[in-house]
Amino acid sequence: MTSRRIEAERQGRRGETFAMVWLRLAGWRVLARRQRVGAGEVDLIVRRGRMVAFVEVKWRATAADRDLAIDARRLQRVARAAEVLAPRYVRDGDDMRIDVLLLAPGRWPRHITNAWQP
Structure with a gap:
């Protein structure tokens, strides 16, 4: 792994940690982190x-890059993973959705709710 890739991985983990704190402050309970299927x-x-x-969660160096960090292909991969993971976390009567949290230094997080609608 290149040093650039290692640093990107570190920044991504820091972004996820920040996102967890931000979501907790907004009243969310974190059930899981980095679930791979x-x-x-x-x-x-x-x-x-x-x-x-x-x-x-997407962390970018600038607000302009942040706003371009998510696309339909990436969202579709998250949606497929969520479909596999849903039986573990979604109970009868629950609603579920795919959200995106875009982060950049010195900016408020941009929380896109229900970002994926097939």
Whole structure:
């Protein structure tokens, strides 16, 4: 692994940690972090009441890069992973959705709720 890739991995983990704190302050309970399945990966799985959100976290160096960090292909991978993981975390009567949390230094997080609608 190159040093650039290692640093990107470290920054991604810091971003996920920041996202967990931010979501907790917003009333969410973190159920899991970095859940990998054959279909893909979900960065965070959180619950608030009867809502379970599968959250993709993206950290970028600038606000402009942050706003371009997610696309349909990446969201589809998260959605496929969420489909596999849902039976572990979603109970009868719960709602679920795919959220995206976009982060950049010196900016408020941009939380996109229900980002994936097939």
